Amino acid sequence: MLEMPYRNRQIERQQATRTEILDAAWTLAREKGLADLTLRDVATRIGMRAPSLYSYFPSKNAIYDAMFGQAWTDYIAVIDLVEPTLPESPREAVKQIARTFFDYAVADLARHQLMNQRTIPGFVPSPEAYAPAVEVLERGRTHLARFGVAGSEEFDLFTALIGGLIDAQQANDPGGDRWSRLLDGAMDMFANHVGLPE
Amino acid sequence: MLEMPYRNRQIERQQATRTEILDAAWTLAREKGLADLTLRDVATRIGMRAPSLYSYFPSKNAIYDAMFGQAWTDYIAVIDLVEPTLPESPREAVKQIARTFFDYAVADLARHQLMNQRTIPGFVPSPEAYAPAVEVLERGRTHLARFGVAGSEEFDLFTALIGGLIDAQQANDPGGDRWSRLLDGAMDMFANHVGLPE
DNA sequence: GTCTATACACCGATAGAC
DNA sequence: GTCTATCGGTGTATAGAC
Numbered sequence: 356m357l358e359m360p361y362r363n364r365q366i367e368r369q370q371a372t373r374t375e376i377l378d379a380a381w382t383l384a385r386e387k388g389l390a391d392l393t394l395r396d397v398a399t400r401i402g403m404r405a406p407s408l409y410s411y412f413p414s415k416n417a418i419y420d421a422m423f424g425q426a427w428t429d430y431i432a433v434i435d436l437v438e439p440t441l442p443e444s445p446r447e448a449v450k451q452i453a454r455t456f457f458d459y460a461v462a463d464l465a466r467h468q469l470m471n472q473r474t475i476p477g478f479v480p481s482p483e484a485y486a487p488a489v490e491v492l493e494r495g496r497t498h499l500a501r502f503g504v505a506g507s508e509e510f511d512l513f514t515a516l517i518g519g520l521i522d523a524q525q526a527n528d529p530g531g532d533r534w535s536r537l538l539d540g541a542m543d544m545f546a547n548h549v550g551l552p553e
Numbered sequence: 554m555l556e557m558p559y560r561n562r563q564i565e566r567q568q569a570t571r572t573e574i575l576d577a578a579w580t581l582a583r584e585k586g587l588a589d590l591t592l593r594d595v596a597t598r599i600g601m602r603a604p605s606l607y608s609y610f611p612s613k614n615a616i617y618d619a620m621f622g623q624a625w626t627d628y629i630a631v632i633d634l635v636e637p638t639l640p641e642s643p644r645e646a647v648k649q650i651a652r653t654f655f656d657y658a659v660a661d662l663a664r665h666q667l668m669n670q671r672t673i674p675g676f677v678p679s680p681e682a683y684a685p686a687v688e689v690l691e692r693g694r695t696h697l698a699r700f701g702v703a704g705s706e707e708f709d710l711f712t713a714l715i716g717g718l719i720d721a722q723q724a725n726d727p728g729g730d731r732w733s734r735l736l737d738g739a740m741d742m743f744a745n746h747v748g749l750p751e
Numbered sequence: 752g753t754c755t756a757t758a759c760a761c762c763g764a765t766a767g768a769c
Numbered sequence: 770g771t772c773t774a775t776c777g778g779t780g781t782a783t784a785g786a787c
Binding site: 591592593603604607612613 | 761762763764765766
Binding site: 752753754755756758759761762764765766767768769 | 770771772773774775777778779780781782783784785786787
């Protein structure tokens with residue numbers, strides 16, 4: 356039986372290049388728009404030709420897929436930071452959960468489009484890339500259940516409400532705060548609706 | 554001075570062909586997806602070659618633009634039908650306004666993407682095509698003001714709430730009713746929030 | 752194993768003949 | 770007004786150089 360080396364430099368190198376590709380893709384997506392990303396641009400930025408990318412990703416959509424997973428995984432890291440600081444008041448905690456997600460979405464248009472919209476024709480996230488998104492949802496659902504918001508319908512309304520405010524903000528007042536200012540009031544409305552204490 | 558003819562058969566023919574092109578575009582958009590529309594397909598469907606379309610529309614986005622205007626103009630016709638039947642109760646009227654828009658959006662995915670989402674990279678509706686969309690908004694704003702919901706913030710929340718439910722329905726349960734079932738309850742929540750009578 | 756050159760099929764758009 | 774031909778662009782497949 357072959358002895359396994361403690362490190363596999365081959366795989367490490369491969370992973371490093373994958374990361375380099377994704378970093379270049381994020382930069383270009385923010386510069387020129389998510390949909391205007393081209394493999395030739397990504398490759399040129401890291402000193403390669405377009406076909407070389409196929410040694411690291413099987414398709415352009417696979418790059419989008421990895422970026423999708425990255426974005427949601429990064430958000431889990433944000434949650435991990437925020438969760439210990441959640442207020443004890445259910446109502447205030449709900450506001451902070453909503454605010455955290457809202458701000459993360461609004462802070463990066465390209466990332467928001469990839470995470471929450473279907474702006475790339477034909478792109479459908481793979482189950483693996485979607486897993487962290489599911490975890491985010493589940494953790495939100497658990498928090499609300501802890502506050503007594505146990506119904507799945509209430510949680511569906513919660514997500515739709517936040518998503519609607521985010522989309523309106525990004526579409527109609529990008530960079531502004533016309534809908535951002537409404538978030539806390541909307542959460543109070545929701546809290547009253549589901550009977551959270553004042 | 555030249556005498557104007559009562560009819561201009563040239564322009565009438567041109568208009569008829571434009572309509573033919575748009576009809577073919579709608580059919581193909583519903584069949585193969587809005588973003589997967591190609592000029593070659595549209596042209597073939599009406600017995601033309603792709604470059605001939607440029608005699609009627611200056612670009613592919615101009616076709617999307619005309620479709621955008623059509624969709625919103627058609628919705629105005631829907632409003633005109635519904636408005637005389639609005640309940641006297643403000644709360645019930647708000648529900649019906651929301652339900653009408655929700656159902657119109659959910660009934661046709663391609664149309665909804667064009668009207669309410671930015672799913673076509675680089676497409677921005679022209680002011681002329683956007684005009685009927687503005688009229689729809691203004692008429693909604695007028696209705697709500699008539700019910701005592703005069704604040705622009707309240708109306709912004711109203712639109713974001715409906716839009717959020719529509720997007721959630723289309724994205725996560727297309728063809729189903731998981732979020733559609735929540736619409737009336739959401740409107741009661743909103744009505745309580747803005748103080749509409751029971 | 753990595754990367755490249757080449758090529759293919761398709762796209763929106765343009766030029767010019769008829 | 771409609772065509773053919775073509776341009777520059779895209780994502781992607783493949784063969785082969787190193």
